[in-house]
Amino acid sequence: MPRRPPRSATGFAAATALFAIALFVLLGFVASNNARNGARAEFFHSTKDQMVAQRDLIANMLVLCRTVYPDGDNGSGFQKPYPVTPGDFLVSSLKCPKPNVSIWAGDASAMTPRPLAGFAPWRYLNDVTGVSISITALEAGSTFHRNLLDAVIAKVGSTQAVRSGDTLTITLVSP
Numbered sequence: 027m028p029r030r031p032p033r034s035a036t037g038f039a040a041a042t043a044l045f046a047i048a049l050f051v052l053l054g055f056v057a058s059n060n061a062r063n064g065a066r067a068e069f070f071h072s073t074k075d076q077m078v079a080q081r082d083l084i085a086n087m088l089v090l091c092r093t094v095y096p097d098g099d100n101g102s103g104f105q106k107p108y109p110v111t112p113g114d115f116l117v118s119s120l121k122c123p124k125p126n127v128s129i130w131a132g133d134a135s136a137m138t139p140r141p142l143a144g145f146a147p148w149r150y151l152n153d154v155t156g157v158s159i160s161i162t163a164l165e166a167g168s169t170f171h172r173n174l175l176d177a178v179i180a181k182v183g184s185t186q187a188v189r190s191g192d193t194l195t196i197t198l199v200s201p
Protein backbone atom coordinates (compact mmCIF):
# COMPACT_ATOMS: atom_id res chain seq x y z
CA MET A 27 0.00 0.00 0.00
CA PRO A 28 1.37 3.43 -0.95
CA ARG A 29 2.51 5.57 1.87
CA ARG A 30 0.61 8.84 2.44
CA PRO A 31 2.44 12.04 3.19
CA PRO A 32 2.02 13.31 6.71
CA ARG A 33 -0.78 15.81 7.25
CA SER A 34 1.66 18.58 8.08
CA ALA A 35 3.27 18.29 4.63
CA THR A 36 -0.14 18.59 2.94
CA GLY A 37 -0.98 21.64 5.03
CA PHE A 38 2.36 23.22 4.20
CA ALA A 39 1.80 22.72 0.46
CA ALA A 40 -1.69 24.25 0.68
CA ALA A 41 -0.42 27.22 2.68
CA THR A 42 2.40 27.78 0.18
CA ALA A 43 -0.05 27.67 -2.73
CA LEU A 44 -2.38 30.17 -1.00
CA PHE A 45 0.57 32.43 -0.23
CA ALA A 46 1.68 32.32 -3.88
CA ILE A 47 -1.85 33.17 -5.07
CA ALA A 48 -2.10 36.06 -2.61
CA LEU A 49 1.31 37.31 -3.74
CA PHE A 50 0.24 37.25 -7.42
CA VAL A 51 -2.98 39.11 -6.54
CA LEU A 52 -1.00 41.72 -4.62
CA LEU A 53 1.50 42.15 -7.45
CA GLY A 54 -1.38 42.50 -9.92
CA PHE A 55 -2.97 45.16 -7.74
CA VAL A 56 0.32 47.09 -7.41
CA ALA A 57 0.96 46.92 -11.16
CA SER A 58 -2.59 48.06 -11.90
CA ASN A 59 -2.33 50.91 -9.42
CA ASN A 60 1.02 52.03 -10.86
CA ALA A 61 -0.39 51.99 -14.38
CA ARG A 62 -3.41 54.01 -13.25
CA ASN A 63 -1.20 56.56 -11.47
CA GLY A 64 1.07 56.77 -14.51
CA ALA A 65 -1.89 57.40 -16.82
CA ARG A 66 -3.25 60.06 -14.45
CA ALA A 67 0.15 61.80 -14.30
CA GLU A 68 0.41 61.68 -18.11
CA PHE A 69 -3.10 63.16 -18.42
CA PHE A 70 -2.17 65.90 -15.93
CA HIS A 71 0.98 66.98 -17.78
CA SER A 72 -0.58 66.61 -21.22
CA THR A 73 -3.60 68.74 -20.27
CA LYS A 74 -1.35 71.36 -18.65
CA ASP A 75 0.76 71.59 -21.80
CA GLN A 76 -2.33 71.77 -24.02
CA MET A 77 -3.81 74.53 -21.86
CA VAL A 78 -0.62 76.59 -22.13
CA ALA A 79 -0.46 75.98 -25.89
CA GLN A 80 -4.09 77.06 -26.29
CA ARG A 81 -3.40 80.20 -24.26
CA ASP A 82 -0.49 80.96 -26.59
CA LEU A 83 -2.61 80.32 -29.69
CA ILE A 84 -5.40 82.61 -28.50
CA ALA A 85 -2.92 85.36 -27.59
CA ASN A 86 -1.19 85.06 -30.96
CA MET A 87 -4.47 85.21 -32.87
CA LEU A 88 -5.44 88.37 -30.96
CA VAL A 89 -2.09 89.98 -31.78
CA LEU A 90 -2.54 88.97 -35.42
CA CYS A 91 -5.98 90.57 -35.42
CA ARG A 92 -4.51 93.81 -34.03
CA THR A 93 -1.65 93.68 -36.54
CA VAL A 94 -3.72 92.94 -39.65
CA TYR A 95 -6.39 95.52 -38.76
CA PRO A 96 -4.44 98.27 -36.91
CA ASP A 97 -7.25 100.78 -37.38
CA GLY A 98 -9.81 98.44 -35.88
CA ASP A 99 -12.01 99.97 -33.23
CA ASN A 100 -14.28 97.63 -31.32
CA GLY A 101 -16.47 100.56 -30.28
CA SER A 102 -16.38 99.64 -26.60
CA GLY A 103 -13.73 102.11 -25.50
CA PHE A 104 -11.68 99.23 -24.02
CA GLN A 105 -8.52 97.98 -25.76
CA LYS A 106 -9.92 99.15 -29.12
CA PRO A 107 -7.84 97.04 -31.55
CA TYR A 108 -8.90 93.82 -29.80
CA PRO A 109 -12.24 92.07 -30.21
CA VAL A 110 -15.08 93.32 -28.08
CA THR A 111 -16.44 90.78 -25.59
CA PRO A 112 -18.94 88.62 -27.51
CA GLY A 113 -22.43 88.08 -26.14
CA ASP A 114 -21.67 84.49 -25.14
CA PHE A 115 -18.11 85.32 -24.01
CA LEU A 116 -16.74 82.26 -25.84
CA VAL A 117 -13.31 82.53 -27.49
CA SER A 118 -14.75 80.64 -30.46
CA SER A 119 -17.04 83.65 -31.18
CA LEU A 120 -14.28 86.29 -31.35
CA LYS A 121 -14.22 88.70 -34.29
CA CYS A 122 -11.58 91.25 -35.19
CA PRO A 123 -13.02 94.76 -34.98
CA LYS A 124 -13.56 96.24 -38.41
CA PRO A 125 -14.05 94.36 -40.73
CA ASN A 126 -15.81 92.13 -38.17
CA VAL A 127 -14.07 88.92 -39.29
CA SER A 128 -13.70 85.85 -37.07
CA ILE A 129 -10.18 85.53 -35.70
CA TRP A 130 -10.43 81.85 -36.63
CA ALA A 131 -10.88 82.59 -40.36
CA GLY A 132 -8.79 84.13 -43.12
CA ASP A 133 -5.34 83.52 -44.57
CA ALA A 134 -3.72 82.86 -41.19
CA SER A 135 -6.63 80.84 -39.93
CA ALA A 136 -6.15 78.52 -37.01
CA MET A 137 -8.46 75.97 -35.51
CA THR A 138 -10.54 77.18 -32.60
CA PRO A 139 -9.09 75.58 -29.46
CA ARG A 140 -11.09 72.46 -28.68
CA PRO A 141 -12.42 72.09 -25.15
CA LEU A 142 -10.07 70.15 -22.90
CA ALA A 143 -11.34 67.08 -21.06
CA GLY A 144 -12.83 68.16 -17.73
CA PHE A 145 -12.98 71.86 -18.63
CA ALA A 146 -15.52 74.26 -20.14
CA PRO A 147 -14.48 76.10 -23.35
CA TRP A 148 -12.25 79.17 -23.04
CA ARG A 149 -14.05 82.43 -22.32
CA TYR A 150 -12.95 85.95 -23.31
CA LEU A 151 -13.31 89.35 -21.67
CA ASN A 152 -12.28 92.81 -22.88
CA ASP A 153 -13.15 95.44 -20.29
CA VAL A 154 -11.63 98.13 -18.09
CA THR A 155 -9.33 95.51 -16.46
CA GLY A 156 -7.79 94.51 -19.82
CA VAL A 157 -8.12 91.56 -22.18
CA SER A 158 -8.29 88.20 -20.47
CA ILE A 159 -9.31 84.62 -21.07
CA SER A 160 -10.54 82.11 -18.54
CA ILE A 161 -11.20 78.40 -18.29
CA THR A 162 -13.24 76.59 -15.65
CA ALA A 163 -13.05 73.02 -14.40
CA LEU A 164 -16.34 71.18 -14.83
CA GLU A 165 -15.94 69.15 -11.63
CA ALA A 166 -16.40 71.76 -8.91
CA GLY A 167 -13.94 71.50 -6.04
CA SER A 168 -11.78 68.82 -7.70
CA THR A 169 -8.32 68.86 -6.14
CA PHE A 170 -6.90 67.29 -9.30
CA HIS A 171 -8.25 70.09 -11.53
CA ARG A 172 -7.25 72.84 -9.11
CA ASN A 173 -3.71 71.43 -8.95
CA LEU A 174 -3.67 71.36 -12.74
CA LEU A 175 -4.71 75.03 -12.90
CA ASP A 176 -2.02 75.87 -10.34
CA ALA A 177 0.55 74.05 -12.53
CA VAL A 178 -0.52 76.24 -15.47
CA ILE A 179 -0.03 79.32 -13.30
CA ALA A 180 3.47 78.12 -12.44
CA LYS A 181 4.21 77.71 -16.16
CA VAL A 182 2.59 81.00 -17.32
CA GLY A 183 3.55 83.15 -14.34
CA SER A 184 1.53 84.45 -11.43
CA THR A 185 1.71 88.03 -12.76
CA GLN A 186 -0.46 86.96 -15.70
CA ALA A 187 -2.57 84.17 -14.25
CA VAL A 188 -4.70 83.73 -11.18
CA ARG A 189 -6.96 80.93 -9.98
CA SER A 190 -10.20 81.66 -8.19
CA GLY A 191 -11.81 78.42 -7.08
CA ASP A 192 -12.22 76.25 -10.18
CA THR A 193 -11.53 79.06 -12.68
CA LEU A 194 -8.19 80.14 -14.09
CA THR A 195 -8.03 83.66 -15.54
CA ILE A 196 -5.10 84.74 -17.68
CA THR A 197 -4.55 88.41 -18.53
CA LEU A 198 -3.29 88.83 -22.09
CA VAL A 199 -3.37 92.63 -22.37
CA SER A 200 -3.26 95.10 -19.50
CA PRO A 201 -5.02 98.47 -19.87
